[in-house]
Amino acid sequence: MAFIAASATGTCEERLVVAGGGASLFALHPGDRCRITDPEGLQPGMLHMLAPMDSAADLLPALAAHHVPTLAPSDAVMRLLSAIAADADRPGRIASFALFDDGGAPGAIIEFAAPAGAVCVMEAPGAAMLPDAQNPPTELHIRIFRAAAAPADAPALLAPPKLDLRVKAASARAYRVAAGDYIQIVDVEGKQCSDFLAFDAAALDAGEEYGLDAVTTRTLMGTAFASPGLHSKYFDARMKPLVEVVRDTVGRHDTFMLACNGKYYDDLGYPGHDNCTDNFNRALDPFGVAPRRGWPAINFFYNTIVGPDDGIGMDEPWSRPGDYVLLRALTDLVCASSSCADDVDPANGWNPTDIQVRVYDRTTDFSPGIAHRMTADAAPRLSRQTGFHPRTAALTRNFVEYRGFWLPTCFTGEGPVAEYWACRERAVVMDLSALRKFEVIGPDAEALMQMAVTRDISKLAVGQIVYTAMCHETGGMIDDGTVFRLAQHNFRWVCGEDYCGVWLRELAAKHGLKVWVKSSTDQLHNVALQGPLAREILAPIVETPRHLATVAELKWFRFTTGRIAGIPVVVSRTGYTGELGYEIWCHPDSAPALWDALFEAGAPRGMLPLGLDALDMLRIEAGLAFAGYEFCDQTDPFEAGIGFTVPAGKTAPYVGAEALARRKASPQRLLVGLNVEGAEHIGHGDPLYAGRMQIGVITSATRSLILNRTIALARVDIAYGTIGQTIEIGKLDGHQKRIAATVTRFPHYDPDKIRVRA
Incomplete structure (x- = not known):
């Protein structure tokens, strides 16, 4: 993918992103400067150039050390360059260079000037990542500083x-x-x-x-x-x-x-x-x-x-x-x-x-899509389909764009109410592949994660998972997520926010840590199997190595590896519904076959697919936080209702520790549950009042089917957070109409988490 920006000097700057495992074509003109960056580290690059030359060293002295005469372009690249040479009647030879092949550090840069024109193909080679491995192919970034600003041309055609x-x-x-x-x-x-x-x-x-x-x-x-x-x-x-x-x-x-x-x-x-x-x-x-x-x-x-x-x-x-x-x-x-x-x-x-x-x-x-950018200056990336999309799309047309992926809101065969009851009474499968995954590896991996999150990562055993918060220096939350410990110096951070990877790399660089943070979202897709019959459905079809836990033996917040119908998977006992459940992680190429295997086992027991609408009802009943609702970068974990992720006993320094200590000592707001009178709709952002004074806001609300009442999560002034306190929800202008509510314990459903621990 390419896009154009104006540089500080006024010359034209072009930027290209080479996807991990992919390749990009670009042209260089005499005098252009080219900068190639490996932002995440450990990603080899193969640069192939078609240009008039006597030798590669004469053309590019800065790349002479990287020239590999025996490095042959892939068949696809060779056909492309040969076709360009024939179409343009362009004499020249193909020279190949191996870049970043020495275990490069994050942010490694190779820069050179082009004394002559050339057609280039940049490859970021890499094979599919196994779900228990941590070697995803990742992006390479190219910036071309044009020697002469050309007239503004529209980007490449999408088709003839x-x-x-x-x-x-x-x-x-x-x-x-x-x-x-x-x-x-x-x-x-x-x-x-x-x-x-x-x-x-x-x-x-x-x-x-x-x-x-x-x-x-x-x-x-x-x-x-x-x-x-x-x-x-x-x-x-x-x-x-x-x-x-x-x-x-x-x-x-x-x-x-x-x-x-x-x-x-x-x-x-x-x-x-x-x-x-x-x-x-x-x-x-x-x-x-x-x-x-x-x-x-x-x-x-x-x-x-x-x-x-x-x-x-x-x-x-x-x-x-x-x-x-x-x-x-x-x-x-x-x-x-x-x-x-x-x-x-x-x-x-x-x-x-x-x-x-x-x-x-x-x-x-043309695939439908909305552009998603990880950061303000990143290249746009159109909405993509998850590995499970061929199966979910056969069951519904109700998709919504969520953080760069198309996910189903509900399934036309049953609808969200039936999906909800299937989760509470039997089992469901939902596509959660939009979660962001980052592989954190290297000798300082534990030190980085200790510094980045609120939990004490040194206490995490291999095979164990912990739910935690990631905060700014102010104590405001960047995101919540789970940390998997795969080995002594190997972690996987699973969250909802792309920016976490950028922030982790910046934090590592700031403190001089030898660690790599590799994006693996596109190599690791996942479904959640949730409900009281989840273990009964999953256990017989998962084959695990003899030295690892079986599904029947797997404890809460632990994971194991194995195969389902021959498909390599990681199985974690985690979920977002408040029910007994598991998440199954695989490469996207294996996702349709995994879906089929799960439904072959689960359909006879009444298992259904589940969309985001039903999931929202389930997670609100279970009191589970959602980014942009229960927390943001101005909300600390205590105000988000997840103060348990900030243990008092953690002595290792971490980002936000001082601010969180101050906030905990002098709390101003807290998250509470509400039981709401009547059945009128209330929703995120509705104000809460005591008389004329606004004392809080609804963060999430739903009509609980199993409790047969409207419930909500709300952030309120600490003076009004006592269980049994009566407050009012303001509608219209907040004053003309009021709905009574009572502060209650949350989670509203299974508050002692007996079902999820079963």
Whole structure:
């Protein structure tokens, strides 16, 4: 994956990410500088260059020591380079270099200048990781500092286009699109808005204008703007869908404002200023569309903010160079796209630039996706499917994008209520592959984990797991997660936040620790088998080595390794439901076969698949914390209801220890359970009151099926956290309507965890 950024010197900088186990193609021009980084360490690289040369050392003196004349590119790379040489009639030889092949440290860099032009392929080789191994192939990063800034080009095509047109800054273009074809709208240089209009072509030919209607769309979709997944369509006033969103690499657009128009600029004191409305009127005139003074467009990349006071504000767009929205036409359309002309406020970053529009044939297969970035400057990565997706997709169309993965919310055959009862009474299987996994290895691995988390990792035995918090210096939480001890100097950190890996590497570098933190999320997918029949279903089908615990012998928060139907797995006695349960970890390639083996054993006992909707009911009943709800970086573990993860006896220094000691000595808020009167809906963010005074907030709530009442988790002022205390939940403006609630012990269900320990 490649993306472009402006460097501090004003020259053009390009960045590429080579996926672990993959390869990337790029070109170097004379005078370009190339920097290749192994951010996580221990990842070999193979650089193959096609260039005119007498010798590799003459071309690249800085890489002479890495030149391996006997290193042959893979067959696929060789075919690619040979095809490029033939197509471009490019004379030259292929030289290969072995990089980072000496057990490199995290952040190792190799940098060189290109005295001559070259076509390059960078490989990050690596085999599939076994679930009990810790050698995942990981990313290599490439930064190219161009010697001469080239004109801004749109990113690489997604497929051969039927139409490829440039919408120049402060202009608009109209075009036809056939039903089923795809429309890609690309922000070429970043921070540039693009208004989009679409009309039913058949109706337009009959003299009727039916275009995109934002009010109808917001009403039917229940969202501010459509996005990939269930709420993806844009409708006209007849409630007929005209387009659907397939991909979106930005996730922030506008459907509330008119396209910029002459009145806007007149009122600001810029009469006669170029504007999108007049540009649309001119572009659409040949198609018989009547002009308007202001067009109600869908404005992609426009950063509007609707505040709590109902005011609509705006700021610079979130879009970066190469960001795009990919739409699919649901009927024959006449479309128009603009490059917004606004240069008098932040709407286009004060500098209007070009937009690229491409149309691809309906037969092209594009996966749906939303861009996920680990950090603000990371390359975008589109939503991906888990290894279990072929099986879950056969059972439901109800998927939601969750932290870069598509996960099912419920299954159409039964629904969340049936899934819930199956977990409480029998067994369920759920896909939790979106969890982030990091392999922490090296002689200082224990020292790093001791410093990074609140639990005392020195007490963790091989084969044992501990649930813990990871905090900032302020005591606010980065994340919660589990630490697996695989060997004396080998740990696995499983959590929900990508940034944990970056933070662990930064912490290790700061303290000079010899340790590697390797991302293994894409090498290790997992399902949870939960419910009172979980052991009965799982034990007979797992074969474990004689020296390790069987499933029947496995204690709470322990793990073992083995095979299911010949598939290598790690089995841990962990879960997120409050029931007896296990998680089974495997390579994504083995996931469908693992799913089949589990259901062959579990279906006769009434086992069902379970989605996120039912999981939310289960985890709230069990009093289990969820990021963004029970905790954030301003909430400490005590306020999140997991103060038990901060043991008083840990003497080894760790990040946040001093702040947590202060917070524990002077608590201000705590997490409590609530029993709520009646059956009205309450939810995350609802305020809690004592009289006119707000004293807390609902963090999570659900209608408990097994308890037959509404329950909640809430963060309250410590003065109102006594069990039996009566408080009120504020609805409407918080004062016009109140719902009574009583503070109670939590977890609400099985508070002594008898079932999960069974």
